[in-house]
Amino acid sequence: MQIxxxxxxxxxxxxxxxxxxxxxxxxxxxxxxxxxxxNAEAIVRKEMECAVQSDLRNAALxxxxxxxxxxxxxxxxxxxxxxxxxxxxxxxxxxxxNALKGFEIIDRIKDKLESECPSIVSCADLLSYAARDATVLxxxxxxxxxxxxxxxxxxxxxxxxxNIPGANDGLLSIIAKFMYQSLxxxxxxxxxxxxxxxxxxxxxxxxxxxxxxxxxxxxSNIAESNLKSLKSTCPAAGGGDxxxxxxxxxxxxxxxxxxxxILLRGEGLLNSDQELYSSxxxxxxxxxxxxxxxxxxxxxEQFSESMVKMGNLTNPETYVDGxxxxxxxxVNI
Numbered sequence: 098m099q100i101x102x103x104x105x106x107x108x109x110x111x112x113x114x115x116x117x118x119x120x121x122x123x124x125x126x127x128x129x130x131x132x133x134x135x136n137a138e139a140i141v142r143k144e145m146e147c148a149v150q151s152d153l154r155n156a157a158l159x160x161x162x163x164x165x166x167x168x169x170x171x172x173x174x175x176x177x178x179x180x181x182x183x184x185x186x187x188x189x190x191x192x193x194x195n196a197l198k199g200f201e202i203i204d205r206i207k208d209k210l211e212s213e214c215p216s217i218v219s220c221a222d223l224l225s226y227a228a229r230d231a232t233v234l235x236x237x238x239x240x241x242x243x244x245x246x247x248x249x250x251x252x253x254x255x256x257x258x259x260n261i262p263g264a265n266d267g268l269l270s271i272i273a274k275f276m277y278q279s280l281x282x283x284x285x286x287x288x289x290x291x292x293x294x295x296x297x298x299x300x301x302x303x304x305x306x307x308x309x310x311x312x313x314x315x316x317s318n319i320a321e322s323n324l325k326s327l328k329s330t331c332p333a334a335g336g337g338d339x340x341x342x343x344x345x346x347x348x349x350x351x352x353x354x355x356x357x358x359i360l361l362r363g364e365g366l367l368n369s370d371q372e373l374y375s376s377x378x379x380x381x382x383x384x385x386x387x388x389x390x391x392x393x394x395x396x397x398e399q400f401s402e403s404m405v406k407m408g409n410l411t412n413p414e415t416y417v418d419g420x421x422x423x424x425x426x427x428v429n430i
Contacts, residue, residue: 125243125409129222134214138226138242144206145230153350156231157295158199163228164291164407165197166221168278169256173249173412174220177203177425184428190257195339196298200426203227207425220425221246221415225408232404235294237352240401242408247419249412250428264301264367268376271369278410280403286373286385287399288407293356294349296341297366299331305368307333313363313375320364327366342366357390 130137148155166176169187176193177200178186187193203220206227210218222244233239260278262271275285306327314320323346330340343349344366345356356370365371373379374386389396412419420429 125245125411127241127243129243129245130214130218134210134217136213137210137218137222140209140213141206141223141226142230144202144209145227145234148202148205149231149234153235154294154296155199155202156235156350156352157291158197159202159224159227159231160291161295162197162199162203163224164288165193165257165261166224167407167410168260168274169253170249170251171410171412171415172221172225172246172408173415173419174224174246174422174425175249175252175412177220177224178249178252178428179426181427184252185254186252187254187257190254192257192261192263203425207422211423216421216423219246219248219419219421221248223425229404232291232352235350235352238397238401240405243405246411247415248422248425249415249419251414262369264297264369265304266369266372268372268379268382271372278407280407282381283385283399284403284406286382287389287396287403289370289373290354290356290389290396290400292344292367292370293354294352295344296349297344298338299340299342300338302327302342302366302368303331303333305366305371306331308368310364313365313371315362315364317362320362323364344370354389354393354396357386357396360386361390 145159148159162176163172165187166172166174169175176187176197178184178188180186180189188197203224206223207220210223222242225242225244225246229240229242260274262274266274272282272285275281280288306324310324314324327342330342331337345359346366347355347359359365360371360374363371363375365374373382376382389399423429
């Protein structure tokens with residue numbers, strides 16, 4: 098009994114300290130660059146417009162980068178760091194390897210910002226702006242982005258695997274990973290709606306399409322055709338691991354609530370997606386899936402709110418030893 102009490106106290110202390118550190122950071126603000134770089138948002142928006150116009154899929158790439166950044170050490174630009182002799186980055190962690198793209202887009206935006214306002218706008222803020230603009234440019238909601246983050250001088254290869262939800266995670270595991278970031282179940286279901294755009298790799302959905310897909314899906318003619326197409330490019334025996342398929346096969350390049358309709362029909366591409374609606378412990382999550390499927394405005398409003406909440410996850414170390422990188426791939430010399 099004493100051991101259990103001690104564990105509880107330690108766990109509570111850890112959570113309390115984690116929240117305290119986040120709360121103790123200097124507040125982000127909407128006008129942080131008002132004097133130092135007044136055109137910062139406009140520069141990011143213009144470059145994102147060019148990127149999305151050239152390929153609509155670029156929107157999903159940038160949004161994913163932002164998620165993967167914030168879930169490891171907070172939103173500190175650590176996901177953008179390349180490996181060096183003295184630093185192991187996050188890009189080659191198994192979860193990120195071959196999954197994260199769009200770094201060249203960030204490079205171009207950073208070059209423009211450095212020309213206009215040298216050493217002023219952090220890569221972490223750049224990515225936060227870009228993720229918002231990416232969402233808007235494919236039909237999603239707009240939200241004001243609080244800024245003032247600093248870039249980290251470190252990265253965490255190990256936290257990528259422990260913090261970021263996996264494609265085959267069960268619902269309780271996913272909830273735990275969001276709660277560790279101080280994000281609620283509501284935040285989790287709303288933020289998962291970002292899967293309405295973008296692609297998943299065969300290695301992440303093979304278990305699903307050869308597993309319980311036919312058990313959960315209504316198996317309409319459209320679903321049958323989609324499953325046949327998925328299996329043709331993702332063989333059960335292996336191979337084609339990096340072949341991609343849209344997570345929302347109805348409107349893959351449009352940010353809307355179609356993702357939730359797909360879950361209602363039991364056709365979620367990833368196990369982790371379908372768990373939101375089909376899991377036996379998903380009483381709250383299934384209600385939210387239904388709500389967002391029925392009301393796109395409610396989804397957009399919650400997504401915007403949850404994106405700001407996630408974006409406010411900061412790395413305490415950056416306020417002591419952070420910087421504004423000149424090149425988002427490398428710590429300043």
